[in-house]
Amino acid sequence: MLLLLLLGTTDILKSSLIIFVVGGPGCGKETQCKNMATKYGFCHVGLGQLLWQEAQKSTHRGRQIRDMMLQGLLVPSGLILDMISKNMLSHPESRGFLIDGFPRELKQAKEFERITMVQRVLHRGQVEHRAEDCEVVMFRHLATYYTLCEPVLTFYQQKKLLRNISAEEAPENIFAKCCSVIESLW
Numbered sequence: 001m002l003l004l005l006l007l008g009t010t011d012i013l014k015s016s017l018i019i020f021v022v023g024g025p026g027c028g029k030e031t032q033c034k035n036m037a038t039k040y041g042f043c044h045v046g047l048g049q050l051l052w053q054e055a056q057k058s059t060h061r062g063r064q065i066r067d068m069m070l071q072g073l074l075v076p077s078g079l080i081l082d083m084i085s086k087n088m089l090s091h092p093e094s095r096g097f098l099i100d101g102f103p104r105e106l107k108q109a110k111e112f113e114r115i116t117m118v119q120r121v122l123h124r125g126q127v128e129h130r131a132e133d134c135e136v137v138m139f140r141h142l143a144t145y146y147t148l149c150e151p152v153l154t155f156y157q158q159k160k161l162l163r164n165i166s167a168e169e170a171p172e173n174i175f176a177k178c179c180s181v182i183e184s185l186w
Contacts, residue, residue, distance in 0.1 A: 002055075017185065018043070018088075020103060020156075022149060027167035033098040036176045040182060042092035043087075047101035050083045050138035051075060054097055077108045084112075106151040 006095040019042075021029050030046055037044040053067035061079070068075050080102065088097055103109040163181045167174060 006028075016094050017182075019096065019098050019182070020109075021098055021100045022102070022152070023167055028171060030098045031171055032175055032178050033100045035171075035172060036098055036182060038093060038176055042096040042098050043091040044083055045087050045097055045099045045102075047080065047084065047099070050108075054083065068163065074145065077105070077111055081111060103152050105148045106155055109152050109155055157173060 015089045021033055023029050030048070033044045033046065036042060051065055051069060052061050055069055056062065065075055065079070084099060084102060088094075091097075103112060137179070153162060165174060
């Protein structure tokens with residue numbers, strides 16, 4: 001299941017749309033975000049990619065993130081929000097943002113909204129050879145997703161900001177459905 005969570009616009013980012021794209025590991029979030037980014041001129045903010053890039057750095061924060069990822073643990077919300085905000089603010093001209101893999105917990109969703117309101121924004125696996133894609137860690141990711149994300153989905157469903165898209169079809173069919181949701185916003 002691929003889910004699009006639709007948030008409002010922000011003044012700082014020139015009335016950009018912010019769309020959270022969430023779903024379990026391997027459901028096609030990154031593929032669909034890349035397609036939507038190309039079609040609509042949105043900026044794809046891939047949480048997994050941001051974390052992986054940071055984990056490759058020889059800094060204290062990089063080592064800390066790398067260790068957590070290898071254990072299948074979630075990186076603290078403060079670090080994630082900081083990385084996402086900096087990435088978004090580095091692309092103020094974007095028509096919209098596709099934030100892939102976030103939020104994973106209800107507190108992340110609420111904190112993102114709080115920051116946004118107060119400050120106005122403040123085929124991986126083998127191809128990229130990511131260590132966190134091993135089987136044991138993948139099962140932990142799945143368990144974490146189902147345990148922590150359900151309250152996030154309920155939170156946004158109650159606000160009528162959630163769109164469900166089945167990830168059980170061919171990628172081009174999923175992309176067409178993603179486009180339909182985005183185009184319904186114009």
